[in-house]
Amino acid sequence: MNKYVPKMYKKTIQDIEYDKLKKENIKCLMFDLDNTLLKVHKEIPKKETKDLIKKLKKEFKVFIISNNCSSNRLKKTSEFLGVEFVKFAMKPLSRGFKKIKNKYNFTKSEMCIIGDQIMTDVLGGNRYGIYTVLVDPLSDKELKVTGINRFLEKRKLKELGKLNLLKRGEYYG
Numbered sequence: 001m002n003k004y005v006p007k008m009y010k011k012t013i014q015d016i017e018y019d020k021l022k023k024e025n026i027k028c029l030m031f032d033l034d035n036t037l038l039k040v041h042k043e044i045p046k047k048e049t050k051d052l053i054k055k056l057k058k059e060f061k062v063f064i065i066s067n068n069c070s071s072n073r074l075k076k077t078s079e080f081l082g083v084e085f086v087k088f089a090m091k092p093l094s095r096g097f098k099k100i101k102n103k104y105n106f107t108k109s110e111m112c113i114i115g116d117q118i119m120t121d122v123l124g125g126n127r128y129g130i131y132t133v134l135v136d137p138l139s140d141k142e143l144k145v146t147g148i149n150r151f152l153e154k155r156k157l158k159e160l161g162k163l164n165l166l167k168r169g170e171y172y173g
């Protein structure tokens with residue numbers, strides 16, 4: 001399997017088929033923060049995001065897992081949504097995933113990462129051996145640190161497109 005290809009790809013977190021994840025015995029949903037749950041320069045997610053997370057919390061254990069080190073936005077969002085967060089996750093490294101796995105004794109097959117970046121969220125999840133879901137970024141605006149990853153992602157997408165493995169806007173899973 002190509003490590004840059006997500007198992008599921010949807011436009012937004014609202015479009016994800018969570019029933020399907022439930023059937024696959026996923027118990028732990030880890031959402032990326034920036035441009036997945038929340039636009040980069042916003043402080044608080046939309047109400048529909050809060051409603052979705054509220055619903056999901058009945059079926060899954062839900063987390064926010066971010067490479068951010070400054071925890072203010074992260075803390076605000078996690079309080080607003082009522083979920084735990086892991087900061088400085090170092091995706092695509094496994095630091096954050098491991099932290100959650102060890103704390104709650106999940107098996108890798110029960111864990112799922114949902115994020116907007118191939119070079120961090122998808123690559124990290126696939127390397128670690130968990131379920132990966134890619135969504136389109138909520139906004140064109142990015143954090144500065146994301147720039148290099150987007151550059152690499154663009155190149156990777158070209159390659160994956162040629163191999164018919166992944167194309168922007170062609171959702172599946």
Ligand SMILES: [Mg+2]
Pocket residue numbers: 032033034035036115116117
């Ligand atoms: Mg992101």
